[in-house]
Amino acid sequence: MNPSAKRPPRQVTAGEPQAQVLTFKINDIDVSAREGETILSVANRYNITIPTLCHLDGLSPYGGCRICVVELKQSGKLVPACITCPMEGMEILTHSQQVMESRKKILELIFSERNHVCAVCVSNGHCELQQLATDLGLTHVHYAYRYPHLAVDASHHHFVLDPNRCVLCLRCVRVCAEIEGAHTWDVMGRGISSQIVADLNQPWGSSTTCTSCGKCVQVCPTGALYEKGKSVAEMVKNREFLPYLQEMRDRKHY
Amino acid sequence: MTLTLDDLKHVAETENQRLSSYQYRINICVAAGCLSCGSGELKTTLKEEVKQRGLEDRILVRGVGCMGPCSKGPLVAVQPGNIFYQGCSGADVDALLDSLDTEPVERLRCPADHPFFAKQHKLVLENCGVIDPERIEEYIAAKGYEPLYTALRTMAPEEVIEEVSRAGLRGRGGGGYPTGLKWSTVANASDRTKYVVCNADEGDPGAFMDRSVLESDPHRVLEGMAIGAYAVGANYGYIYVRAEYPLAVKRLKKAIIQAKRIGLLGENIFNSGFSFDVQVRLGAGAFVCGEETALIASIEGHPGKPRPRPPYPAASGLRGCPTLINNVETFANIAPIIRNGGDWFSRIGSAESKGTKVFALAGRVKQTGLIEVDMGTTLREIVYDIGGGIVQEGTFKAVQTGGPSGGCIPEQFLDMGVDYGSLAKVGSIMGSGGMIIMDQQSCMVDVARFFMEFCMSESCGKCVPCRVGTAQIHELLVKIIRGRGEMSDLAMIEELCGLVKDASLCGLGQTAANPVISTLRYFKDEYLAHIQEKRCVADSCAKVIITEAL
Known part of the structure; x- marks a missing residue:
């Protein structure tokens, strides 16, 4: 039985500094973490880079893309760093051969799933998926491309949804439900036929819940959500607003 | 007013008197399998005929739960005498009634000493096919709800847990975690x-153990849940049943209403101060909702996705x-453990897996249906004795256990005793209890493709x-089956399997x-035959290609 199963992570609130500290190892370096902190946030503090895709600071953890997998040295098991809390004495490898190979294969699977053609994409050069491929040294995909037929939704006044470029990270769903509070986006279908839909699969433009705030567009890691009028490589996303919003909320300005 | 033990005994006595007042009891299986081949109509016709002949006082015609050999339905059993009939229809009503005072109808008879029955050990299924699942009185007459009284009034919660631990019961949903x-x-x-949840979202292709238990003996599951709730300190429970089991849902709901009416569920049960209430929740047809975190999400009203x-x-x-989630069969094992003690239970089964296991025997054996055997029974006994061997005198090729999460076990392991450990050792799992027997007609590549398509x-x-x-x-497997596979595809399949x-x-x-x-691992030659010789060992892949082209 996992010890942490018996004791759920304690909620740490401001003004309560006596959080329990535990020590463990990342890449054979001794590190310390507060109870309830994820491996990813500890690694970030120690300047160890773990690539992520579905994770975005300020949104609830999801653990879907599996790009951030790290290896537990003792058991050889892979766990996602963005949602796994370390335990005392744990040893974690963030760049072992197994980890690097798995990340690459997972990234290849993502590329093979939809129609990711960088040369004609509005986000070319500003795309997190493209950046991941560069970082992980992915030069080609050796799995068969699935080439699904997916319709583009350009019914909204300002924005476009191109599901061909969607990686189902669900950042849009989470930001819309958790930050904007509109919950316009959700997922339709399951498995390989999952798709992002507005309301109950309405054209985005006719959605009665969308506030046109554009937060979904800004958090989207690829060119799946973009502003109208942007041409190839012109869509640059601004994600600074999310930590800003969080801070303002903490200070009760909003 | 709360129920006392005397009340319970009175109900049992009255019911036993009622049953023994009839000279003959004709039991007709009304579980989903037999109902689908007309046992409902048979029951009505029989009842009418008995009425017409004016024998209502002598003969009781009643519906009971699953008797086991589901492929031979509708099944009828005549008590006393334990005479089994198979494949009965409305046309046989006269013959059946005429035979009561004379000799049994030989052409319909199914020998009760057949190894199918003789080799089984019914513990979870002890009431299945014996009592009317829609009458709580019959469950009580079969000593039901006495263990609940014992637990609530004579044992502390810790003692109940101690008894279950000593029994060595492991989760019957597939994982085998110590209950x-x-x-x-x-x-x-x-x-x-705290909550207690019963996982009845049985979704493996070919598996119908939980369905049969719920349809044939719903009170046993409720009783197990109530004892579990008392042990862990919960007062509220949910049964998560897939909506594809309408009959199980109907009987469960009826059972809950009956139990509430006489005070076996609800406030202050047996005047012990313990209250327990149960609700039924329906699944919307997603296999993943059998995974406990997805199931919880679904009960909460969220999409059924795991966390x-x-x-x-x-x-x-x-x-x-804190939530206790157990499978239907696990809860169904609780009442006998409390009644007979953990030590009694731990003497049944193999060294590391205690008790019995219910299997849904399906595929290419002569006698398919619902069976229950001791843990450690060999595959050979299950296939050749209980199952009666392969149909059309074919040759055994493999047995698939554990559904889409399990594996195929080849002939060389036929003499292996079936328990959690042994199945894991040969690359399969116990799973919830689906057991599909395959003969030389089955193409193992196609079997793999079928389960991968399911997942x-x-x-x-x-x-x-x-x-x-x-x-x-899945795409790579289809490619191989269509005769377009290359050796590199095999390597890619292995690589992807590891990643997934x-x-x-x-x-x-x-x-x-x-x-x-x-x-x-066991049938690589079949993959190679498809790839290198463009040939299917079982000659079945041609059919796959045709059906896919349509």
């Missing part, structure tokens, strides 16, 4: 609100409260390895590759 340990984890949580563990539901489950379409789509990985493996297994979020993904891995 006593799970119960004590939930019991140790200090939260005031990472820990925290385990025992620490933080339904609505964030692909049942993947929730949350994590990439399961969502895209299963689709990629290691990097997926929940049990569905982590085990989705098992059917492929196990067929690759």
